[in-house]
Amino acid sequence: MPGGNRAxxxxxxxxxxxxxxxxxxxxxxxxxKTFVGEIDIVAKRDSFTIFIEVKARKTESLGxxxxxxxxxxxxxxxxxxxxxxxxxxxxxxxxxxxxxxVEFDESSxxxxxxxxxxxxxxx
Amino acid sequence: xxxxSLSCSIIGIDAHKVxxxxxxxxxxxxxxxxxxxxxxxxxxxxxxxxxIKNSGYRFPRGKITVNLAPAxxxxxxxxxxxxxxxxxLSGFGIINQDRLLEFAVCGELxxxxxxxxxxxxxxMSLGLREKGVKxxxxxxxxxxxxxxxxxxxxxxFDKLSSVIDFLNNxxxxxxxxxxxxxxxxxxxRYKHDFTDVKGQEHVKRGLEVAxxxxxxxxxxxxxxxxxxxxxxxxxxxxxxxxxxxVLDTSKIHSVAGLLSPNKGLVLNRPFRDPHHTISDAxxxxxxxxxxxxxxxxxxxxxxxxxxxxxxxxxxxxxxRQPIEDGRIRITRVKNNAVYPCRFMLIAAMNPxxxxxxxxxxxxxxxxxHQIQRYLSKISGPLLDRIDIHLNVPRLKYxxxxxNRKGDSSEVIRKHVNKTRKIxxxxxxxDDILFNAHLESRDLEKYCVLNKEGEELxxxxxxxxxxxxRAYDKILKVARTIADLEEKETIEASHISEAISYRSxxxxxxxx
Numbered sequence: 119m120p121g122g123n124r125a126x127x128x129x130x131x132x133x134x135x136x137x138x139x140x141x142x143x144x145x146x147x148x149x150x151k152t153f154v155g156e157i158d159i160v161a162k163r164d165s166f167t168i169f170i171e172v173k174a175r176k177t178e179s180l181g182x183x184x185x186x187x188x189x190x191x192x193x194x195x196x197x198x199x200x201x202x203x204x205x206x207x208x209x210x211x212x213x214x215x216x217x218x219x220v221e222f223d224e225s226s227x228x229x230x231x232x233x234x235x236x237x238x239x240x241x
Numbered sequence: 242x243x244x245x246s247l248s249c250s251i252i253g254i255d256a257h258k259v260x261x262x263x264x265x266x267x268x269x270x271x272x273x274x275x276x277x278x279x280x281x282x283x284x285x286x287x288x289x290x291x292x293i294k295n296s297g298y299r300f301p302r303g304k305i306t307v308n309l310a311p312a313x314x315x316x317x318x319x320x321x322x323x324x325x326x327x328x329x330l331s332g333f334g335i336i337n338q339d340r341l342l343e344f345a346v347c348g349e350l351x352x353x354x355x356x357x358x359x360x361x362x363x364x365m366s367l368g369l370r371e372k373g374v375k376x377x378x379x380x381x382x383x384x385x386x387x388x389x390x391x392x393x394x395x396x397x398f399d400k401l402s403s404v405i406d407f408l409n410n411x412x413x414x415x416x417x418x419x420x421x422x423x424x425x426x427x428x429x430r431y432k433h434d435f436t437d438v439k440g441q442e443h444v445k446r447g448l449e450v451a452x453x454x455x456x457x458x459x460x461x462x463x464x465x466x467x468x469x470x471x472x473x474x475x476x477x478x479x480x481x482x483x484x485x486x487v488l489d490t491s492k493i494h495s496v497a498g499l500l501s502p503n504k505g506l507v508l509n510r511p512f513r514d515p516h517h518t519i520s521d522a523x524x525x526x527x528x529x530x531x532x533x534x535x536x537x538x539x540x541x542x543x544x545x546x547x548x549x550x551x552x553x554x555x556x557x558x559x560x561r562q563p564i565e566d567g568r569i570r571i572t573r574v575k576n577n578a579v580y581p582c583r584f585m586l587i588a589a590m591n592p593x594x595x596x597x598x599x600x601x602x603x604x605x606x607x608x609x610h611q612i613q614r615y616l617s618k619i620s621g622p623l624l625d626r627i628d629i630h631l632n633v634p635r636l637k638y639x640x641x642x643x644n645r646k647g648d649s650s651e652v653i654r655k656h657v658n659k660t661r662k663i664x665x666x667x668x669x670x671d672d673i674l675f676n677a678h679l680e681s682r683d684l685e686k687y688c689v690l691n692k693e694g695e696e697l698x699x700x701x702x703x704x705x706x707x708x709x710r711a712y713d714k715i716l717k718v719a720r721t722i723a724d725l726e727e728k729e730t731i732e733a734s735h736i737s738e739a740i741s742y743r744s745x746x747x748x749x750x751x752x
Contacts, residue, residue: 166302196269212267212303237302241271 122176130174130220131158133229137218141234143168152201155194160202167213169199171238174220176227184219184235192239215239244332247345248324249369250309250316251361253531253571253578254492256368258345260310261321263328268304274325276309279317279530288350289326296354296402301333315576317530320359323348323378326401327408336408344396344408345369348380354401358382363495363506366390367488376416378404385505386495388418431477431509435650438470440640442647445471447631447742448587449653452478453660454721455675457564457586457626459549461744462633463603464596468589469514471633472545475587476510477650479543480658486541489581493533493540511542513584517551525559526580531571536563537580549590550618557623560586564626588627590619600635628677628714629742660724676721681713688716693733701740715739 135145143161150157159170171191173183180186195215203213217238221231242265250259272286293300307325309316324346330336347365349357362383369377370393379387381399388395394416398404406412435445444460444467451458452475460468482490491506500507515524515535526534536544546552563569567583592598593607594615607615664675667687673679679687690698698715701707707715716731719739723731 199269210267214270214302237270239269241269241273241304 126174126176126222127172129222130218131172133174133220133232134170134172134218135159137232137234138170150202152198152205154197154201157195157198157202165212167203167208167211169195169202169213169215170218171195171215172218172220174222176222176224178221178224182219182233183221184217184233184238187217187238195239196241242332242334244328244338244341246324246328246331246341247374248321248347249345249365250314250320251318251364251368251496252314252576253580254361254364254496254533256361256365256372257314258369258372258374259314259316259321260308261324261328262308262310263325263332264306264308265301265303265329265332266306270302270304272305272307274307274309276307276312277315278309278321279315281319282309282316282321285319285322285325285350288322288352289329291352292322292350292354292401293326293330295352296400296405298330298335298405301329305329315530318360319349319357320347320361320365322350323356323380323401323404326350327404330405336405340408340410344376344378345374346378348378348398350401356380356382356399356401356404360498361492361496362386363390363488363500364492366393366395367492369393384417386491386500389506390418394418431474431650433474433477433650435474435478435648435653436646438467438474438647439643439645440636441467441471441633443741444631444633445647445653447629448475449478449656450718450721450725450738450742451475451587451629452585452653452657453725454628454664454718455585455677456628456718456721457677458588458629458631459624459627459745460587460589460631460633461592461599462589463598463600463635464591466633466635468633469545469547472514472543472547472587472589473512474650475543475545475585476512478653478657479510479585480654480661482508482510482541490541493537493580497533497538499538509542511539512545513539513542514545514547517546517548517553519552519556521553521556521559524556525563525569526571526578527573529573529575531573531576531578531580533580534569536560536569536582536584539584540581542584544584544586546586546588549588550615552618554618554620557618558620561622561626586627589633599632602635624745625710628718630744631742632744656725659727660721663724663727676717676724679717679720684713684716688720688731689729690719690731690736691733694719694731694736697733697736698740701736705740707740707743711743715743718742 138161143163145161147160150160157169158172161168175183214237217235219233223230244263246261248259248261249256290300331338331341349359358380363386366387376394379397381397384397395418396414397417407414487506494500494507513535524534526537563582568581570579593612595607597603598605719731719735722735722738
């Protein structure tokens with residue numbers, strides 16, 4: 119089904135944004151484009167700016183979604199975040215990159231599992 | 242947020258102060274350690290993270306940079322876990338910075354927040370004391386080792402949370418080292434005694450002479466004649482260790498991680514008997530981060546080399562300088578260290594590959610060529626450093642079954658002590674410790690022979706084919722024998738006994 123993965127991705131990001139709001143984060147931006155790439159969610163809590171990468175999946179055959187974040191992807195995320203901070207001219211703020219992994223049930227399409235990894239990516 | 246704590250790194254057996262600086266900056270969470278850390282220190286970040294978490298605190302978020310200053314010396318070991326953790330917590334406001342700086346800190350952390358013992362706690366506490374540090378925090382498991390160090394307050398803990406509580410004045414802890422001065426002489430206890438060895442009276446006498454004058458000895462005899470048994474008992478006749486000797490030897494053992502947690506200092510003179518397959522680095526000390534080798538572990542004790550010709554030639558040749566200097570400098574590309582190694586060398590060997598060349602009962606099957614090759618493993622210069630050669634024959638039946646016991650180690654030790662005192666007095670103005678260290682030019686001054694002695698020596702040289710080298714040795718050994726009898730001039734009887742200890746010069750293997 120062409121476009122299916124993208125739909126799942128969007129669904130996942132929506133779910134993650136709802137989840138973050140419930141947790142007390144304020145969402146600043148969704149699918150923010152930088153010169154290097156796209157950031158799924160940019161949020162804020164306390165003084166922290168948090169960049170969130172959402173990984174969503176419908177099938178179980180490839181293992182949990184968060185496993186698909188490779189070192190290359192990690193480097194890319196850091197670059198994206200740095201680029202964002204530069205674009206907005208934000209300096210000297212604490213920031214981190216989190217990962218939210220969303221699993222949907224294959225038949226019903228409901229959320230089966232949602233995991234939030236804080237500080238998932240370090241330098 | 243910047244925070245600092247004081248720790249220490251060991252190079253050789255010397256302690257060097259190290260400042261552990263931590264900066265927690267804004268930015269993507271990271272944990273970097275700089276300042277020439279080794280792999281164990283680099284891995285410490287994972288231990289620290291979980292130790293903090295499992296002690297009930299939150300790991301501070303932020304871009305963390307740890308600097309170990311001075312940045313130009315190489316740091317090694319796991320002892321930096323605790324100082325890094327405490328600086329980190331101090332930077333995060335959990336510990337008072339000024340209070341933390343009162344202490345020097347060393348310790349390894351486990352994931353559950355417990356403190357583990359570190360290597361080199363003794364040289365650290367002694368070194369830091371000399372550098373003016375007044376208070377030291379160490380893991381509880383190192384307490385026994387450092388409990389006799391005075392003039393520095395040592396606090397020991399078994400887990401991270403108690404260290405934090407202590408630094409926050411939530412719990413009161415008294416310094417745990419006894420802070421008492423040890424007697425100048427330490428009571429040694431040995432399991433063996435010379436009375437265990439039956440017969441071999443002349444060998445025991447030879448070893449007594451060797452111990453008295455600091456001479457190195459070589460035991461030659463067929464298998465099973467008791468060479469190893471005798472050598473093992475040599476430490477028991479050496480004088481009691483002085484407190485300085487105890488500390489020096491313990492320092493080396495501490496750095497090598499050989500001090501057991503419940504035994505503390507090395508109170509017995511060490512006896513090291515490395516196997517002949519030993520590698521160069523294990524023997525002399527080495528590694529890119531140098532560690533002491535067997536010769537240093539034998540410092541102030543006995544180094545016993547059983548089956549001397551079986552050792553690799555280059556291993557034996559490495560002995561030459563350390564025997565002369567009493568210390569060895571290990572130089573590697575990135576590091577160098579000096580370890581003391583003043584030991585008494587006792588070597589044992591068979592007279593030939595099959596072992597029975599000198600045995601009156603059993604026939605030797607070796608060809609002259611085989612024997613030649615066997616002996617050629619030991620170089621002249623090495624043999625030159627061994628003053629006393631002792632022939633250890635196989636025991637006869639009545640010696641084995643008899644009840645005759647020789648002097649006990651304690652009696653012999655008294656003779657040895659007395660003789661060493663005489664030497665101390667005689668050489669107080671020279672840079673000499675024992676008769677064995679006499680140089681050729683000193684011989685004229687200190688080894689005065691009487692007329693009979695002189696004549697006997699002359700005859701021995703003419704008749705027995707004794708070399709010039711052996712001549713010096715005979716004089717030195719005779720000096721020790723005369724000292725044992727408290728005589729100032731060397732007499733004929735002393736010379737003749739000394740000649741009997743030079744069996745290798747007397748064409749022992751004439752075939």
